[in-house]
Amino acid sequence: MTTATIVPTGTANLASVSTALRRAGACMRIAERASDITQASRLVLPGVGSFGAAMAALERNEWTLALRSTISDGIPTLAICLGMQILFETSEETPGVKGLAFLHGNFNKFPIDVQTPHVGWNSIEPIGKTHLLKAGDAYFTHSFRLDTLPPGTIGAITDYSSPFVSAVEYKNILACQFHPELSGAWGIDLLRRWIGNGADKC
Amino acid sequence: MLKARIIPCLDCHAGRVVKGVRFLNLRDAGDPAELAARYEAEGADEIVLLDISATIEDRKNHVQTVRAIRDILSIPLTVGGGIRSLADCEALLSAGADKVSINSAAYRNPQLIDAIATRFGTQCTVVAIDAKAKTASIWHVLLNGGRIATLTLVTKWAREAASRGAGEILLTSWDQDGTRAGYDLELLKAVRSTVSIPIIASGGAANARHLSNAYEAGASGLLAASIFHDNDASIYKIKHELKDFGVPIRL
Incomplete structure (x- = not known):
């Protein structure tokens, strides 16, 4: 049975992501404490x-440690938009705050x-032999971006005046700058691949 | 490459999609969730849902409508109409809206824009502006669904909305709305040269050429209602025509 645990990072609207994951075949729970x-x-x-606000929300709940250990243990992790950004080191949006x-x-x-x-919708071009990511159009809404794939990772790039990193696959992490939950049938398919064999057993 | 967004608009009254010219002579156009699902299947890039109900009682239905649409929709949903406070936004967002569109309340209380952008993010904050032409190059802001005129320049208000944290401007030409004569391209160009955030063109579209012209005038979102509700043309067909005109679109 596949239960995806959503980590609420402050003010995120969870309705779209919950609905989409359910549609892709996962059970859902929202984390309320670090042990979740x-x-x-x-x-x-x-x-x-x-x-900054997302990192502050995680620190306030003392969830940073739980996230570090769980992700390091290899638990499959899907990070979306700002969720992707906080897996990295810093953002110009909030100078001085560490991700x-x-x-x-x-x-x-x-x-x-x-x-x-x-x-809006922009093209996803997989780079390297990706396991989950496929070419297609995905829905974006963001003002900050990463311009090169981290060394040793595979993922996808997208062009908006110049190429930027639209997704990264690294070990147990799938990080997407776009919103798979708002990317129509293509996005639901990606979620279904991420959920994998555990689908439909809730 | 970033694609032009084709955005069907559902005007809702008491839980039903309605159509009419300038909010008059309303006729039933169907169930909002059914229409939203059909539009997604036909290739809509996003859905806008506007509540044009007059009463608070009807507004409560609106949250139910948002929930019903979210249950079947896998593309972004923007919800507007009668939003006056952060609490109104919160209710709509937790029911499944991805963005909220504010109009008259933002004009009367511009800090509402800052508050929504700070609390929910600029990507969530759409400011809708209804424009009325005064001359060929001057537009004034209208309020309350066109019933109240102001002397504020649309360009000035758009600039302020952007600086306060609006992530998009939904720009409706009150002169063109319902005419099926095409968007007000001069209005789009004037606002395009004023702000750097995305603009959604609204009011007057009847065919793919109109949409293509608005894209060239600087709109990245192309909103229309009656052409889709009336089955004049499916979104699928319009998108193929746009592709032939050289507009980047998602097929």
Whole structure:
């Protein structure tokens, strides 16, 4: 049985991600305490809002340690949008605040001459032999981005004035800058692949 | 490459989709969740749901409608109409909206924009502006569904909304709305040159050429209602025509 545990990072709207995961065949629970995270069989880090606020919400709940140990233990983790950003080191959005630093890299704002936020559907181009990611169009809404894939990772890039990293696959982590839960049938298929064999057994 | 977004708009009254010209002569156009599902299947990139109910009682239905749509929808849902407070936003977002669209309340209390953007993020904050042409190059802001005129320039208000944290502007031409004569392209260009956030064009679309013209005038979102409700053209067909016109779209 596959239960995905959603880690609420502050103000994220959980309705869309819960609905989409259920549609893809997973059971769902929302973490209320640190032990919900350490006992999870799959983790979902959704996220809207700001880098600093999301990190502060995790620290306040003393969830940072639980996340570090659970993700390090190899529990499959899906990180979406801001959830992806906090797995990295820093973001220009909130200078001075450290992310969880599972992956090397820093997020920067799109250049001034580009329409920001980057809102809408854009193409996903897998880079390397990805396990889960496939080519297609996905829905984005964000103002900060990573410009190169961390060394030793595979993933996907997307072009918006210049190429940026739209997803990373690294060990047990699938991190997406786009929103699979809002990316129509293509997004649901990606969630289904992530959930894998455990689907439909809730 | 970023694609143009085709956005069907569902105007809802007492839990039903309605259509009419400038909110008058309303006729039933169907169940919101059924229509939303059909539009997603036909290739809609996003759905906008506007509550045009007059009473608080009807507004309560609205949260139910949002929940019913979220249950079947896998693309973004923007919800607007009668939002006055953070609590209104919270109720709609937890029911499954991805973005909220605020109009008159934002104009009367601009700090509401800052508050929503701070609490829920700019990606969640859409400011809707209803524009009325004064001359060929001057537009004034209208409030309360067109019933109240102001002397505020649309460009000035759009700039302020963006600086307060709006993530998108939903720009409706009150002169073009319901005419089926095409979007107000000069209005779109004027606001495009004023703000750097995405603009959703609204009011007047009847065919793919109209949508293509609005995209070229600087709108990245292309909203329409009656052409889709009336089955004049499916979204699928419009998107193929747009592709032929050279507009980047998701097929």
